[in-house]
Every structure is written in structure tokens, then in C-alpha cells.
Amino acid sequence: MSKPTKQIHLAAHFPGVNNTTVWSDPQSGSHIGFASFKEFAQTAERGKLDFLFLAEGLRLREQRGQIYDLDVVGRPDTFAILSALSAVTDRLGLAGTINSTFNEPYDVARQFASLDHLSGGRAAWNVVTSWDAFTGENFRRGGYLPADQRYERARLFLETTLELLDSWRDDDVVADAESGQFLARPDAGEFARHDSQFDIHGRFNVPRSPQGRPVIFQAGDSDEGRGFAAAQADAIFSRHSEYDAGRTFYADVKSRLAKFGRSRDDLLILPAATFVIGDTDADAEERAAVVRRQQVSGATAINFLEQVWNRDLSAYDPEGPLPDVDPDTGEHTIARGRASVRRHEDPIELARTWRERAQAEGLSIRDLVIEVSGRHSFVGSARTIADAIDRHVQDDASDGFILVPHITPGGLGGFVDEVVPLLQEKGVFRTDYTGATLRENLGLPTLSDDEGAARAS
Amino acid sequence: MSTSSTTHLALALDGTGWHPGSWRDPSARADELFTARYWTDLVLLAERGTLDLVTIEDGLALQADDGLHHDPRTDRVRGRLDAVHVANHVGALTSRIGLVPLAITTHTEPFHISKAIATLDYVTSGRAGVQVRIGGRRDESAHFGRRELGDWSDLDADGQRSFANALFDETDDYVEVLRRLWDSWEDNAEIRDAATGRFVDRDRLHYIDFEGEHFSVRGPSITPRPPQGQPVVAALGHDERPWQLIGTSADVGFVTPKDDAAEALPTIRAAQQRAGREDDVRVLGDVLVVLDEDATRAAERLAHLNDLAGSPLESDALIYVGGVPGLADLIESWSAAGLSGARLRPAVNTVDLPHIVDGLVPELRRRGLFRSAYDGRTLRDHLGLARPANRYAA
Numbered sequence: 074m075s076k077p078t079k080q081i082h083l084a085a086h087f088p089g090v091n092n093t094t095v096w097s098d099p100q101s102g103s104h105i106g107f108a109s110f111k112e113f114a115q116t117a118e119r120g121k122l123d124f125l126f127l128a129e130g131l132r133l134r135e136q137r138g139q140i141y142d143l144d145v146v147g148r149p150d151t152f153a154i155l156s157a158l159s160a161v162t163d164r165l166g167l168a169g170t171i172n173s174t175f176n177e178p179y180d181v182a183r184q185f186a187s188l189d190h191l192s193g194g195r196a197a198w199n200v201v202t203s204w205d206a207f208t209g210e211n212f213r214r215g216g217y218l219p220a221d222q223r224y225e226r227a228r229l230f231l232e233t234t235l236e237l238l239d240s241w242r243d244d245d246v247v248a249d250a251e252s253g254q255f256l257a258r259p260d261a262g263e264f265a266r267h268d269s270q271f272d273i274h275g276r277f278n279v280p281r282s283p284q285g286r287p288v289i290f291q292a293g294d295s296d297e298g299r300g301f302a303a304a305q306a307d308a309i310f311s312r313h314s315e316y317d318a319g320r321t322f323y324a325d326v327k328s329r330l331a332k333f334g335r336s337r338d339d340l341l342i343l344p345a346a347t348f349v350i351g352d353t354d355a356d357a358e359e360r361a362a363v364v365r366r367q368q369v370s371g372a373t374a375i376n377f378l379e380q381v382w383n384r385d386l387s388a389y390d391p392e393g394p395l396p397d398v399d400p401d402t403g404e405h406t407i408a409r410g411r412a413s414v415r416r417h418e419d420p421i422e423l424a425r426t427w428r429e430r431a432q433a434e435g436l437s438i439r440d441l442v443i444e445v446s447g448r449h450s451f452v453g454s455a456r457t458i459a460d461a462i463d464r465h466v467q468d469d470a471s472d473g474f475i476l477v478p479h480i481t482p483g484g485l486g487g488f489v490d491e492v493v494p495l496l497q498e499k500g501v502f503r504t505d506y507t508g509a510t511l512r513e514n515l516g517l518p519t520l521s522d523d524e525g526a527a528r529a530s
Numbered sequence: 531m532s533t534s535s536t537t538h539l540a541l542a543l544d545g546t547g548w549h550p551g552s553w554r555d556p557s558a559r560a561d562e563l564f565t566a567r568y569w570t571d572l573v574l575l576a577e578r579g580t581l582d583l584v585t586i587e588d589g590l591a592l593q594a595d596d597g598l599h600h601d602p603r604t605d606r607v608r609g610r611l612d613a614v615h616v617a618n619h620v621g622a623l624t625s626r627i628g629l630v631p632l633a634i635t636t637h638t639e640p641f642h643i644s645k646a647i648a649t650l651d652y653v654t655s656g657r658a659g660v661q662v663r664i665g666g667r668r669d670e671s672a673h674f675g676r677r678e679l680g681d682w683s684d685l686d687a688d689g690q691r692s693f694a695n696a697l698f699d700e701t702d703d704y705v706e707v708l709r710r711l712w713d714s715w716e717d718n719a720e721i722r723d724a725a726t727g728r729f730v731d732r733d734r735l736h737y738i739d740f741e742g743e744h745f746s747v748r749g750p751s752i753t754p755r756p757p758q759g760q761p762v763v764a765a766l767g768h769d770e771r772p773w774q775l776i777g778t779s780a781d782v783g784f785v786t787p788k789d790d791a792a793e794a795l796p797t798i799r800a801a802q803q804r805a806g807r808e809d810d811v812r813v814l815g816d817v818l819v820v821l822d823e824d825a826t827r828a829a830e831r832l833a834h835l836n837d838l839a840g841s842p843l844e845s846d847a848l849i850y851v852g853g854v855p856g857l858a859d860l861i862e863s864w865s866a867a868g869l870s871g872a873r874l875r876p877a878v879n880t881v882d883l884p885h886i887v888d889g890l891v892p893e894l895r896r897r898g899l900f901r902s903a904y905d906g907r908t909l910r911d912h913l914g915l916a917r918p919a920n921r922y923a924a
Contacts, residue, residue, distance in 0.1 A: 097724040105754055107622070107653045130752045131641070133735070140732040140750075147720070147730070147754045150642070153649035156615040160566065160622035179590065179673040180638065187612035191566045191619045211641045213745025246609065248561040250554040253838070259602035262592060262609070273675040276600065278592045280564055280609045370727045 081466045081502050082341055082473030082515060083493075084168070085117040085485050086126045090134065092144050092377075092446075093347060095367045095479045102482050104145050107157060113482035114158045117165055120489030121503050123514055124166025124197060125158065126310075126475055127151050131175060132208045134410035136376055137385055141410075143373050152184050159192035166511035168197035168290060173230035174223065175203065175212045178271060181230075182237035185287045186279035194283030194510030199290040199310060202227040207409045224297050229270045231289070231305055240264040241281040242522045284510050285520050303329035306340060307517050310475065314344040314450040319470030327469075341515060346450035346462075346474040350487050354453045361452045364479055365443045374442040380408045381420050391439040395428045450474070458488075459495035466501070537861060537899040538871030538913060539891070540630075540784075540814055541576045541883065543569070544587035545607040548818050549832075549877040550595070551839030553607045557880040564611060566619050572879055573620045576627055579887035580904055582912040583628030585661050585764065585784075585873065588613035590634050590670045600669045605840070614646050614660075621654040628657045628909030630764055630782075635704040636665035636697055637674045641747055644711040651756030656908030659762030659782070662705060664697035698771050703742040705763055705779035710738035712760050713920045714750035736922040759917045762909050766816070768846055770797055776811060777801025781915055783813045784873050786847040791815060791867035812870040812913050816847040817860065820877040821885040825852040835877060847875060854889040862899060 087110060088094045095101060103109045114125050129151045134141040151169040158167055167188065171181055181198075189196040202223040203209075245261040247254045265274035291298065291306035302309045303326060313322040319342075327337045349364055351357025369377070371391030379386045383401040400420035401407075431441045451458045465471055478484025496502035508514045546553040546560050553560035562568040569586075576584050592608045594601045613631035621629050629650060633643045643660065651658035665671070671679045679693070716734035723731075738749035764782040767773045776783030777798040785794040795813060802811055820835070822828035828851045836842050843849060850857055861872045874890075876882030894900035906912055 096722060096729055097727075105652060107655075111622075132748075133750060133752060140730070140735055142728045142730050142732045145729055146735075147715070147752060149649040149652060149753055150645040153614065153618045153646040153653070156618035157622040157649075157653040160570075160619045175639065176642070177637070177674050177676070183590075184612050184615060187615040190564045190611055191615055193566075210746070210748035212639050213747070241609075246561070246564070248553065248563075250556065250558070250560060253554060253605045255553060255560070255606055256604040256608050259604050271675060273673055275669045275673045276592045278589065278609055279611060282564075372727050 076467070078501060079466050079472070080516070081462065081496060082343060083120070083122045083502065084124045084126055084166070084343065084473070084475045085113065085122055086128070086345060086475050086477045087113050088477050088479070088481055089128050089148050090130060090145050092368050092373050093477055093479055094145050094481060095364060096145050097367065098480055100480050100483055104481060105147055105149060107154075109482040110149075110154055110158060111161050113485060114162050114165055116482070116485045116489055118162050120485075120493045121506060122165065122489075123473075124168045124195075124511060126168040126199070127154060127170065129170040129172060129201075131172060131203070132211055132410045134408070136379065136408045137387070141376070141408075143370070143376065152188065155196070156188055156191055159188065159195065164195070164506040164509075164514070166195045166197055166288070166514065167192055168199060168288070170199040170201050173200055173202050173227045175208065178230055178233040178237060178266075179273065179277070182234045182277060183279045185234070186238060186282045189282035189284050189287060190279070194512070196282070196284065197288035197290055197511055199292060200227060200231055200306075201292060224301060226270050228301060228305075229268050233266045233268075233271050233273070235286055236266060237264055237277045238281070238286045239522065240277045241279075243281050243285075246280045281522060284512050285522060288511050288515065288517065299326055299329060302326065303335070303340065304333045307512070307515070308341040308343055311342055311344040311471070314346045314471070314474065316465060316468070316470050319344060319465060320468065323469050323471060338516065339518065341472040341517075343473050343475050344450075344471050345477050347477050347479060348451040348458060348488060349449050350453070350455055350458060350491060352454065354457050357453045357457075361449050364449070368479065369439060369443045369446065371439050374439040376408075377442045377446060378438060380411065381423060383407045383420065389438060392437045395424075395431045395438055395441060400424050455491035455495055459492050459499065462492070463496065463499060463501050536901060536914070537865050537894060538582045538812060538814060539579075539894075539900065540871070540873035541581050541584045541886070542587070542816070542873050542875040543572060543584055543879065544875070545593070545610065546880070547878040547882065548845065548875040549820070549835045549839065549843055550606055550841075551835040551837070552878040554838040555835070555878045555881060558878060559880060560607065563607065564609070569611075569616050570620050570623050572883060573624055573627060573629070575883055575887055577624050579891045580901055581627060581891075582871075583630050583659060583762075583909055585630045586613040586616050586632060588632040588634070590637055590665055590673055591667050598667055614643075614650070617658075618650050618653055621650055621657065624654070626657070626904040626907070628659055628762065628912060629654060630659035630661050630762065632661045632663055634665040634670070635662050635701040636679075637670060637676070640704050640707040640745065641711065641751075644708045644751055645753040647708070647761050648712060648751065648753040648756040651758055651761045652753075656757035656910070658756065658758065659764055659909055660708070661764040661766065662701055662779075663766065664694065664701055666694060666697060695771050698775050700742075700744050701765075701775060702779050703740070703744065707738070707740050707745075707747050708763065709760060710740060710921070711747070711749055711751040712755060713922050714738050715755040716920055716923050717755055717759070720754060755920065758908050758910050759920065762913065762915070767794065773797040774801040776813070777807075778805045780811060781809070782913065783811060784816050785813055785869075787815045787864070787869070788848050791864045791869055795868050809918065810915060812915070814871045814873045815864045815869045816873045816875060817857075818843075818845045818847050818849045818875040818877060819857060819882055819886070820849070820851040821854065821857060821882045821890065823853060825856070828852050831881070832877070843877070845875075854885070854893050857890055858893045858897060858899075861894065862897065865899065
């Protein structure tokens with residue numbers, strides 16, 4: 074018996090402060106002006122994409138003790154821009170990363186409830202944690218959590234926020250001018266939460282929103298992060314956009330769902346994906362090579378290497394061989410404000426592998442960095458890309474992708490105009506929005522206020 | 531730009547209006563309070579009247595009749611949307627009017643509010659402001675669980691509320707942080723210098739290194755300096771200490787004159803001078819309006835609203851009940867006394883705002899007291915406030 078054809082989910086990430094973004098290209102627009110965000114969002118909606126995703130920054134990155142100046146620097150406030158975008162879009166989901174460390178549940182809950190009301194049920198929350206004192210220096214309470222408490226706080230933060238959102242029932246606002254009854258009951262919004270992280274009680278002050286709660290996204294990749302996602306999330310942002318790694322990750326995460334009484338369709342797996350479209354496959358390969366060199370300048374390559382080596386490598390020639398010296402495995406101080414530096418669990422081994430590879434293939438520092446960091450997920454003609462995406466999804470390497478163009482805001486247009494119609498032709502992508510809320514468009518089960526409350530407890 | 535002799539008009543939006551019975555008015559749209567359409571319609575109407583700005587009330591607890599304590603009433607509007615979110619949504623759909631959401635300084639992070647208001651300024655191309663308010667309710671602090679607040683009955687020897695004064699001190703700090711963060715990027719910091727590969731000139735980005743009693747903030751902001759340089763900071767004051775806050779920290783002060791229109795001015799100007807601020811501070815008088823074709827109809831409407839609410843209207847601000855000419859007279863007399871204009875609190879948004887736009891505004895124009903069209907683009911333009919230099923620029 075053959076598997077039913079899966080419908081692909083597609084979203085678009087407005088790229089921020091990584092070297093993916095080629096800001097030096099003449100077509101590159103503003104990364105802060107509202108017109109850019111509006112164009113990007115309306116392009117995504119024109120393509121019937123599920124949602125727009127916006128990351129968050131809470132401290133400017135630094136390297137070697139100085140503000141990192143080679144990539145795009147600066148971005149708007151996540152919540153504020155999503156609320157503004159809710160005014161210029163009708164169906165597109167609006168997903169934002171909001172940190173659970175430097176916020177309080179009451180404030181985050183009221184902001185998501187407000188966004189969900191203003192957008193008519195299109196809000197989504199990518200829950201992330203931070204534990205570093207570096208970012209904490211911008212927040213009044215200063216030096217934050219030890220690393221071992223961050224998932225605990227994230228878990229309880231999410232539970233607490235959902236409890237607040239579930240403190241109003243759908244029919245609590247009566248607003249009957251005749252009888253004079255505005256609220257159905259005097260205790261609407263009542264909550265109390267006492268746990269290791271939060272000790273709060275009172276009444277939540279935003280009535281229940283169209284979705285009841287935002288769609289919950291999670292991005293962690295560790296065992297703990299996967300468990301957290303399997304228990305709580307509606308979608309997981311994975312970084313496994315490659316076919317084999319994607320299938321392994323997919324199988325692992327989906328297999329964890331049963332333990333929490335959830336079905337395989339209750340959690341979507343959506344890796345980030347970059348793409349370069351060409352007139353032909355060969356043309357696309359050529360373009361991709363150019364883009365990769367734009368993304369990795371000599372200076373960017375040295376900085377990238379420093380993030381693994383945890384040493385000042387500014388004296389090295391990016392067109393020369395890799396450093397002989399081993400990475401410094403002490404406290405990571407060379408680069409601050411980057412999540413990626415923590416991924417290198419064994420930098421000495423990684424450096425050895427890279428040195429061997431560079432030597433064997435005759436790669437300079439810059440060549441090597443392009444090889445290990447600059448690969449695009451999908452390169453080819455629109456037809457090739459549509460086929461590859463469909464194969465990924467039908468083979469359970471993902472449920473779809475979050476597209477990250479390298480030019481903003483215009484870089485999404487080509488995908489929407491050339492690849493989306495081919496997917497629609499194949500019958501694997503919607504030709505129009507099927508629901509009013511993001512939850513409906515993602516095909517996730519809707520939650521009544523009772524179910525919501527039950528799931529939060 | 532407006533001249534300083536022009537009267538400034540602000541609109542204060544809260545729920546269906548400032549009369550607790552307003553939501554029961556047949557036109558009030560109380561069942562739409564939590565929709566974007568409701569707020570957009572009101573602000574578009576105010577924009578048609580070329581008002582300087584709209585403030586949007588907010589709070590970190592459910593509304594309560596006595597303003598300080600939780601209540602279990604079910605016959606009043608309870609619940610609201612986050613004002614900063616409403617402002618950003620409406621900001622994308624309007625083109626000229628200033629948008630000034632309220633932020634509570636006692637429980638929120640200045641870094642978050644700074645970038646949210648800077649973003650509002652980008653969304654609106656320079657029409658953003660923020661009204662700062664202390665959060666003195668105990669139930670608000672119980673919602674956050676981070677700090678114990680004192681008691682409003684805790685008066686010190688001079689009859690001053692020392693507990694409240696500490697919150698105002700913190701608010702001065704808070705505004706200082708907002709302003710430093712907005713200045714933490716110089717206007718021309720983004721250079722996109724392809725030759726050197728540098729997106730920004732980091733010498734034009736600045737750590738603010740604020741250290742205060744309640745919070746510390748390192749900076750710089752993650753959001754570049756907003757279009758106005760400094761979005762407009764507003765505050766409401768009823769007494770000496772908040773008037774000082776207005777003089778020290780705000781660009782726009784809302785005061786509540788009842789007998790003496792100019793009562794707050796000496797305190798505000800003295801604080802302004804002590805703070806070494808040469809920039810002007812606009813002071814607007816708050817007035818709750820039940821506005822109608824004539825005084826009789828207005829009085830009838832008020833009586834009916836009082837019946838609906840089950841109690842007579844009370845307010846911290848002057849209550850004006852009457853026709854357009856009388857309200858124009860009041861505003862004119864306030865201008866003569868040295869106020870920069872008025873902030874109008876409609877008793878019922880859907881009734882009194884149309885009277886403001888279609889009655890009061892034309893009347894003030896006839897008297898030469900109010901603009902006939904927006905002549906500037908930014909909120910600072912409307913208010914006749916210059917775009918400030920960056921404190922960190924060399």
C-alpha cells in the first residue's frame with residue numbers, strides 16, 4: 074500500500090544577521106525599513122506560504138572584543154514588526170522568536186494574545202532560551218541562568234504562559250449592552266502558578282484570542298531540546314536540511330511523540346533551507362558559486378575560523394593554509410552573542426579534520442570555509458528544486474521548509490513565482506489558503522479552551 | 531513645522547471611552563474591542579481631524595474601578611490588547627498621526643520597550659511616541675513576582691508618597707535608558723562599504739553603560755537610531771513629583787488642571803531647567819469630554835451614561851459636559867494660560883470622537899488655533915519639536 078501524498082509546508086525567514094545575507098549586492102534593500110518587511114511578507118502571502126518567520130536579537134554580536142561589523146547589524150523588535158505586518162497581510166502566519174530568559178510570562182502571554190487578536194489568529198512563537206551573561210547585560214536583572222536550568226526555565230515558562238492564555242474561556246466576554254453584563258464571570262483570567270521558576274498569581278488581562286494560543290515552535294537540537302519539542306511544540310525548526318540527516322532527525326523526533334500521547338501529524342518538522350534558482354541546473358550551479366564567494370569574504374572566513382579556534386587569527390592570510398595551532402578549548406571568549414559557536418563540541422578534532430581536508434584538496438582558509446559553511450540546500454532550475462523539495466517531504470526528511478533567501482527583501486520572489494507553481498502543479502502545495510488561522514493552515518488540530526487547559530496542566 | 535502658537539490636540543483612547551458606562555452605548559462596538567478594525571477605525575477618524583497624536587492606554591492588570599485594586603465586577607469593560615501592538619498595527623495603516631502607546635516602567639525591561647518604540651518609529655516613518663507610567667498596583671507586581679511594592683498609604687513626614695516617588699525615580703532612569711539606546715547608533719552608522727566588507731562603522735555604535743538602582747543596561751540597541759532620532763516621550767502627572775518627571779524626562783506632559791490651568795507649569799519648567807534641557811516640553815491639559823450639539827443634550831447623555839454605569843462619572847481630569855464652543859473656549863483659555871493644548875478623553879469614543887473631529891476641530895480652525903492640514907511628516911514636526919542631535923556623535 075502506498076503512502077498518501079503529503080502536502081508540503083513552506084515558510085519564509087526574513088534573514089537577519091548571518092553571513093547568508095548578501096548585503097553588498099545592488100539588489101539588497103533595507104533590513105530595517107518597514108517597506109522591506111511589507112514587501113517580503115506580501116510576497117510570501119502571494120505564494121500562499123504558511124508563515125513568515127522572524128528571529129530575534131538581544132545584543133549585538135562581538136568578536137575579539139569589538140562589535141561584529143561584516144554582516145548585517147541591527148534589526149527591529151520582533152513583536153512590533155509582526156503586529157505591523159498583521160495589518161498588511163490577511164492569511165500569512167506571523168512567527169517570531171521570543172526569548173524565555175529575558176522576559177516574564179505575563180508580558181509574553183499578553184503580547185502573543187494581542188498579536189493573535191490583531192492578526193485574526195495567525196501568531197506563532199518560537200520559544201528559545203538563553204543563559205549567557207553577555208546578553209543579560211542588556212536586561213535589568215543582569216547575569217542570568219546557569220546553563221543547566223535553561224530548559225527547566227523554558228519548560229516552566231512555556232507552561233506558565235499557556236496557563237495564562239488558557240485562563241480565559243472562549244465565551245468569557247459577553248459584552249451585552251442590554252443586560253449590562255460584560256464578563257461572563259468575575260474570575261475570568263484568574264491564575265496561580267507556583268514552581269521553581271515562577272511565583273505568580275492574579276488575573277490575566279487579555280481575553281482568549283482566535284487560536285487560543287500561538288502555534289508553538291521550538292528550535293533545539295539536543296536530546297533535551299527534542300524531548301521538549303515532542304512534548305510541547307507544534308513545529309520544530311530543524312537545521313537538518315540535507316536528505317539523509319533530515320530522515321534520521323525526522324524519524325527520531327516523530328518517534329518520541331507517542332510517549333506524550335500525540336500523533337505523528339501533531340508536530341511538523343521544518344528545516345531552514347537556502348536556494349539558488351537558475352535557468353538551467355548548470356546556470357544555477359554557477360550562480361551558487363558566485364553567491365558563496367559573496368557570502369564568505371576573506372575577512373568573514375577568518376572570523377568564522379576564529380569562532381572554532383577561539384583564538385585571534387587576524388594575522389592569517391585567508392587565501393593561505395589553515396593555522397597549525399590548535400583551538401583554545403578554554404572559556405569561549407573570542408566571539409560573543411552567537412549561538413553557533415557552541416555547536417563545536419570537540420574543536421580540536423574539528424580543526425584536525427578541516428586541516429586534513431584543506432591539505433588534501435588544496436583549499437585555502439576561504440575555500441575551506443566556503444566548503445563547510447556556504448552550501449545551499451537547493452541549487453538548480455525551478456523544476457529541479459521543486460522535485461527535490463517534494464522528494465524530501467514525501468520521503469519523510471521533513472514536512473516542508475523555511476526558506477531563507479540571500480537577498481532581502483526581493484530574494485523570495487523567484488521562489489514564489491517559479492517553484493511554487495510547479496509544486497502546485499504536482500498537487501503537493503495548496504493553491505489557496507485553506508483556513509483562517511495559522512493552526513488551520515498548518516493542518517494542526519484546533520484546540521478548544523477546555524482541551525487547551527487540559528494540555529497545559 | 532507648526533508654530534508654537536498653534537494649539538496641539540491629542541486624543542486619549544481607552545476601551546470604548548472614558549465613561550464606565552460607555553460600552554453600553556448602542557454605537558460603542560464593545561464586542562469589537564479586541565479586533566484590529568475597531569482601533570484602526572478610531573485612529574483613522576482622528577487622523578482625518580489632523581490631531582497631533584493618539585495615546586493608547588494600557589496596564590499589566592485587569593482594569594479596576596478604583597484604579598489600584600483588583601475588583602470582581604462583570605458590568606465594566608475588562609481586558610485589553612497590548613498598546614504597543616495596537617500602535618504598530620494601526621501605524622502600518624495610517625500616514626500622518628502620531629501614535630503614543632502606554633508602557634509600564636515598573637515591570638518591563640527598558641531594552642525591550644526601547645526597540646519596540648524604535649520599531650514603531652520605523653513602521654510609521656517617524657510618528658512614534660511612548661507614554662511612560664509607573665505600575666503601582668500590588669496585583670500587577672503579583673503578576674510578575676519579582677518585586678514587592680510598598681503601599682500607597684505609606685506617607686512620609688512631608689506628606690509625600692515615598693513609595694510612589696521611588697517608582698518615579700526609577701521612571702526617570704528608565705527614560706534615560708530609552709533615550710541613550712535610541713542614540714546608541716549614530717544616524718549614519720550603516721555604511722555598507724563593500725570595499726572593506728563592513729556593513730556598519732562600529733565607531734558610530736555606542737555602549738550606553740547605564741547603571742541604576744533597579745537595572746543596568748549595556749547597549750548598544752539592536753535597532754538602529756529611529757527616524758525621529760528620539761521618539762516622543764510622554765507622561766501624565768497629577769502632582770509635584772510626576773510634574774518633575776515631565777520636566778526632567780518627557781517631551782510631552784499631560785496634566786489635569788481643574789481650577790488653575792497653569793498650576794503645573796512652574797514645577798515642570800523648573801525641573802526642565804535643572805535638567806539642563808533646552809528643548810521644549812509641550813504641556814497638554816487633559817479633559818474628559820461629553821461633547822454634543824448643545825449643553826442640554828450633553829447633560830442628558832451624561833445622565834444616561836451614569837444610569838448605565840450605575841454611578842456618577844468621576845475622573846482625575848476635568849469633566850467637560852457641553853457643546854463645541856464652550857470646549858473651544860476652555861482650550862483657548864488654557865493656551866492663554868501657557869498650556870500647549872489639550873488631550874481629549876472621549877466619554878464614548880464612537881460618539882464624542884466624531885464630535886471632536888467634525889465640531890471642535892473646525893471651530894478651533896475658525897479661531898486660528900489649530901492647523902488646517904498636517905504640514906509635517908513626523909510627530910515631532912506636528913508638535914514643533916526639533917529632531918535632537920545624537921549625544922554620542924562626535
